[in-house]
Amino acid sequence: MASRRLVQLSNEHWIVLNIKRSTVHHLQRCCVHSRIKEDLEDENFKVLNILRDKDVKRFKWEKPPDVRTLSRADCMKTDMNWTSVWPTKAPFRWGSVPLPIRQGYRKKEYKLSAGKYGNAELVKIPNFLHLTPPHIKTHCQAIKKFCTEFPSELKNREIRKANFPLEVITSDYVTCGTSIRDPRSREVTVNVDLSVLKFDEHSVTKIKKLAGDKMDEKAMTLQLKSDRCPVRKQNFDFNVYTLTALYYESQEKEDWEDEMEESDWVKYQWDKTQSKKKILKLKHRIQQINSGEKTDLASSVSKSDPSVSVVDTEDDIQSYKSAFSNLKDEGDSRETLNAYKQSVLKLLKL
């Protein structure tokens, strides 16, 4: 055990000394210490201290680590060159990674998972130790001589966007393997800015439906990806073909589009629903009551087509329509429900 002692050399200088004590010396000291304590505390009546201080533990010699059993990671310096330790892609080796990594199943919630030593779980997962920032830096410096400069006029993004609405992205790969061809190089992505093209109200909704995930609805951009054909040019042609097909298909209007049901509507159309009939009937009845006509229930129902007497362009019905379709489109929230409540109150003349 190393106990700390502060020694005053002169007035201002203090030194902390670590003093090692032998076992015997320490035990003796403890006994003496407790005896003195008893003497000091109650001089008249001595109490036998059967339960000894539990804090005092036996001194234990800690072995210094054996140099022969140390792994490479233990001997590493902090400023070593990591690229030389891990030059290429390789499975995990616990001996040469100086990181406190853990991986594996935890048997209990409070327990930690197993450490890196001899851990097969760490070998199973892919590692990216060959792609650290220093690695990439050296790679980039090596490749730099093959690259050409980006034209400075096109660095402004807005100019680029106005002149070139179609953006084609391809990538080439350099590998040190046996084959110089990489399967990923045939991949082509085409980004299209749709604001350049002409769309009306119908075709916008239709292209949104047709494109699905490929469309970014807020920015009105289309991203087409393809790697289905073996050659890059074929992929590019395929993308352009899908773009033209999408555009012309969205312009056309089929017969069945008018017969859509309520669940397929993009926007809620109040004029086509049962709700309109209901409200017009209610309005008709309210008008009857207000004008003083005393009609039975049966007769009012039998009068077919109440919409003849009620004009659906009236103020309260219009406000109800906008509020209800808003509720249907945007979903429930405090604001839409409040607006709906106000419109119903208006309808009931309150």
Place this chain on the structure above:
Amino acid sequence: MALCKGKTIYHTLLGIYKQQISTSYFSTNKVLSNMYKDRVPSVQSIGELNALCIDDKPVEKKIRIPAKSEFSSAVTYDPIVQKFINILMRDGKKEKTREIIEQVLENIKMKQIENYHKATTDAEKAMVVTDPLKVFHGAVENCKPLLILKTIVKGGSGYRVPVYCHERRRLRVGINFIIKTCDTRKRKVPLSTVLATEILQAYNNEGNAVGKKHQLHKECEAQRAFAHYRWK
């Protein structure tokens, strides 16, 4: 707030109160480590260190035990209720036990407040103790035995000898009396109601738990002749 509500405050801070996520998830994940990230060490300069170690004695090495989850520095933190929870707990289900005790306190409080409002005169109202913790402490105090029986082997045969015991042991035995009387309850009767009635009875010096204490005292008196075996 006799039940430690420290955890619930912690839950509300994290916004997970009354949800199905265990606390351990947050302790193992990034949440706690982010909270401790910007902590400054308490001793920074040598001058402060010197002020801490004035005399020449060696610094004693002490075992540092992490604080238990129920400890809190709240003004109303109650150690006896915590002890009761720990004894009642089975299989480490502390949250469940805490809920039961909360129910018990609620039941006691309900009964006493009902009595309080039913009482007509001020003198009667003053007699009713509505604080559930006071009732709880009173019940535990009434169940504590003065002596316990200890089996000592002497000359090849065992004797049951009445022995004086210290405060902690008495508390534990008293709490055990209350809990064990409730073990013989009927099925489908919730534990909380039985415990509440038992505690209310014990507060008035009635009931089975107090009876057990009296029986123990009687046995101690019967075994009085062996009392000197205490000093072996």
Place this chain on the structure above:
Amino acid sequence: MASVIYRIVSKQPSGYCINSSLLRSSSSLKCWQRCVTTFRTEISDPSEHSFDHEGQFYTIPKKDVQKIFMLNWMSPHEKNMNKMFQEFSILIRRPALEVMDILKRLNYNYPLTRFLLYGEMNAGKKFTMTHIMHYCRSQNWVLLTVPWANEWNCKRLDVSFNHHKESLFDLPVHSKILLEDFLLKNMSLIKEFTTSTTYEFSEHEASEQGIPLTDLISFGITRMKFANDVVGALLKELQILANNDKIKLLVTIRGINSFWRKTGQKKEKVQEIHAQQLTLVNQFMELLQSDTKNAVAMCSTESWVNDVTDRKSYLPTELMGKEGVDFLEPFLPIEVPKYGNAELQSVMDYYIDRRWIQAPEAKTLDGRAQIKFLSGHNPYQLYRVCVPL
């Protein structure tokens, strides 16, 4: 008798605890007593309540509690609270006042108006309905209540086939309970009325025209086989009475979103019964959609109907689905929010007055702030937090 024991206060802070800094400041006892009169009103007639009384408690008279609310309406927990405090007091809140304000101005010749109460769990929808029901009772309205509509889905007592329509299923025990409840509440109001037509329940049994309405109901209670048909007959009679300006009708349905869910009921080979296949649900939906005069329907959506895993949503469309909204519209949505700051203070005052909060630390300003924080403005959580105090 009782030994004197002092409350043990912890001596030193041990362990790391977040609430320590909160609680330590409350040791300086700043007693903050309010005047007793601010949180109570003496007016027990709800028709006189106005927006001035918002955030105050009023007590419902005991005979009304026994007659209207005691039997089926109140849950065991509420009964316990009632028993404990020896009174039944309700906080006057904005949504109830809003509904009552609309009811006072409403033209009763218009067809049936539907209110829909919505709000988070334990936010106080039920007590808002209680307040409105008490108001309607004081105006001598007929109350038709369904205390918990989800009971028809969950409580499996007895199921039988309907005689008139084969696709429907009867719930005789539930409808008997409903009839009993109705008779107890409105005995004095419907004594004089008689039935307008004859009702045939089977080949041998029929009720003639002109018998008292109470006889019809008691027939349903005694002959449980036809209880469900009697409910249908009763609803029709009530509609006719209301159309003739003889009564005013308040229909209360708690948890209306259970009308559009699957039930747990089974009958012989039919293992899954949808709620739309129940006769009771169909009868009530007919009533809600009719053009009855002098009638108001008050429904509430409850998240308790959902499974335990998804009870977070509380808005009408999320709970009822599109079918429900299409069925109910036009309805008046009324939100029941959680407690505001002023309401919270008055509730805590009430708890202190009724001894639910006793600890002197909790009565201070800091203690109140702590309780407010812990409860999260939720009424039931506020009650729960104060349990050990």
